Amino acid sequence: MLMCRDLARIASDYIDNELGTAQKLSVKMHLMMCRDCRSFIGNLRASTDLIQAHSSYKPDPELVRRIDEQVAQALNAKKN
Amino acid sequence: METATHQSDESILIQGLRSGSEADFQKAVRLYTPGMMAVARYYLDSASAEETVQDCWVTVIDAIQKFEGRSGLKTWLHRIVANRAKNHLRKNKREVSADFSESLDPELANRFAPNGRWATPPSLRFEEDAESLMENGALSDCLDQHLARLPETQRSALMLYEAHQHKSDDVCNILDVSASNLRVLLHRARQKIFLMVETFQETGEC
Numbered sequence: 363m364l365m366c367r368d369l370a371r372i373a374s375d376y377i378d379n380e381l382g383t384a385q386k387l388s389v390k391m392h393l394m395m396c397r398d399c400r401s402f403i404g405n406l407r408a409s410t411d412l413i414q415a416h417s418s419y420k421p422d423p424e425l426v427r428r429i430d431e432q433v434a435q436a437l438n439a440k441k442n
Numbered sequence: 443m444e445t446a447t448h449q450s451d452e453s454i455l456i457q458g459l460r461s462g463s464e465a466d467f468q469k470a471v472r473l474y475t476p477g478m479m480a481v482a483r484y485y486l487d488s489a490s491a492e493e494t495v496q497d498c499w500v501t502v503i504d505a506i507q508k509f510e511g512r513s514g515l516k517t518w519l520h521r522i523v524a525n526r527a528k529n530h531l532r533k534n535k536r537e538v539s540a541d542f543s544e545s546l547d548p549e550l551a552n553r554f555a556p557n558g559r560w561a562t563p564p565s566l567r568f569e570e571d572a573e574s575l576m577e578n579g580a581l582s583d584c585l586d587q588h589l590a591r592l593p594e595t596q597r598s599a600l601m602l603y604e605a606h607q608h609k610s611d612d613v614c615n616i617l618d619v620s621a622s623n624l625r626v627l628l629h630r631a632r633q634k635i636f637l638m639v640e641t642f643q644e645t646g647e648c
Binding site for chain 1: 462464468479492495499545546550557560563571572576582585586605610636640
């Protein structure tokens with residue numbers, strides 16, 4: 363029988379629909395009976411949504427400046 | 443996150459890059475550098491990763507003429523970075539080290555009783571959607587800090603899969619990991635973020 367700790371190990375696979383039919387069924391059975399694991403799955407899913415919604419994946423301005431400079435130089439060298 | 447998601451936007455950008463438009467290169471650099479850095483940092487230290495990404499952009503000036511569009515521009519750029527980073531590793535005779543042995547985060551593992559049931563169950567209750575939660579600047583800053591603290595391998599996997607929305611197969615290819623090892627990296631990273639949000643919600647502190 364699947365225990366809470368076993369479910370926690372494969373929770374991401376369940377969320378991403380990466381489990382086989384038998385394992386998925388045993389997770390669903392467990393979730394029907396276990397409020398804490400339902401909460402964990404819900405929380406893990408929400409954490410994943412948070413990462414996706416997090417908008418500050420901005421490039422480092424100093425790195426961008428250096429790249430712009432190098433690209434501009436290389437483009438100019440090509441034109442001449 | 444912002445990317446050239448529409449096919450037509452991407453085609454226009456590719457045209458611009460092919461014609462050597464500096465403005466289009468600047469646009470592409472801003473759009474794609476974060477993802478390229480996530481790939482490079484999986485393999486290399488910060489300074490080498492930056493150098494590799496810089497070199498890649500210069501390479502792209504000529505290479506874009508041969509880009510056939512079999513994959514999207516993002517995937518193509520990420521593969522170029524991955525190949526260069528792997529060459530860099532080989533030259534320096536180094537390897538990526540990551541722990542794929544246990545999918546349960548140690549801090550979370552301690553929250554189970556010996557019988558395998560929760561001893562300290564999750565206390566977190568999400569009542570708002572992710573977009574509204576991210577409007578909380580302190581939570582957003584805290585997420586930044588925790589993402590920065592993740593092992594590079596976990597962070598890169600998480601960034602490519604969640605933020606840059608690559609499919610699993612693409613992430614495996616770009617990061618040279620098996621599907622099962624990618625699952626471990628993603629799950630470990632997500633648990634860390636879950637634990638962080640739980641603490642933040644409980645205490646208001648990062």
